[in-house]
Amino acid sequence: xxxxxxxxxxxxxxxxxxxxxxxxxxxxxxxxxxxxxxxxxxxxxxxxxxxxxxxxxxxxxxxxxxxxxxxxxxxxxxxxxxxxxxxxxxxxxxxxxxxxxxxxxxxxxxxxxxxxxxxxxxxxxxxxxxxxxxxxxxxxxxxxxxxxxxxxxxxxxxxxxxxxxxxxxxxxxxxxxxxxxxxxxxxxxxxxxxxxx
Numbered sequence: 681x682x683x684x685x686x687x688x689x690x691x692x693x694x695x696x697x698x699x700x701x702x703x704x705x706x707x708x709x710x711x712x713x714x715x716x717x718x719x720x721x722x723x724x725x726x727x728x729x730x731x732x733x734x735x736x737x738x739x740x741x742x743x744x745x746x747x748x749x750x751x752x753x754x755x756x757x758x759x760x761x762x763x764x765x766x767x768x769x770x771x772x773x774x775x776x777x778x779x780x781x782x783x784x785x786x787x788x789x790x791x792x793x794x795x796x797x798x799x800x801x802x803x804x805x806x807x808x809x810x811x812x813x814x815x816x817x818x819x820x821x822x823x824x825x826x827x828x829x830x831x832x833x834x835x836x837x838x839x840x841x842x843x844x845x846x847x848x849x850x851x852x853x854x855x856x857x858x859x860x861x862x863x864x865x866x867x868x869x870x871x872x873x874x875x876x877x
Contacts, residue, residue, distance in 0.1 A: 695754040708767030708779025737780040747873035758873040766807035
């Protein structure tokens with residue numbers, strides 16, 4: 681957390697929380713959701729100012745409920761999640777890189793939703809793979825020890841009886857199938873925070 685944020689928290693400890701105004705989309709973009717966007721359930725405007733995006737990334741955290749927020753000075757601005765708390769991309773140097781610019785912790789759990797979204801979990805970081813990177817990751821997926829093509833992967837989503845793994849370096853990690861609507865419950869986060877949860 682930035683020092684300026686810590687100072688603001690100490691000076692104004694009782695500023696009300698903000699809900700609905702900030703979202704993280706499934707490609708790792710922060711989106712500002714004005715009253716119109718909220719009313720019409722629109723994604724909102726993509727934030728492109730590098731300084732603002734960096735500030736949000738550095739001051740992004742979760743509360744005890746599993747609700748993610750941006751600490752904007754003394755105010756918590758809770759974030760609506762289109763997918764998971766983090767979005768991960770492939771990077772030639774870093775391997776797995778989070779939307780915040782931080783390297784993904786060592787992967788402990790891998791899941792694939794019924795909608796075909798790949799989820800990586802490590803050290804309490806839950807990240808969905810940016811869909812634009814799925815083609816790069818597909819060769820790392822193995823079904824019964826052989827590379828899994830598109831058709832085999834679709835068949836596995838219907839019937840996940842055969843072992844599907846992700847090759848991550850020398851490790852081959854088992855992939856579990858998780859229904860998309862159960863993702864938040866399975867990994868302990870809240871997609872749409874509200875004042876009560």
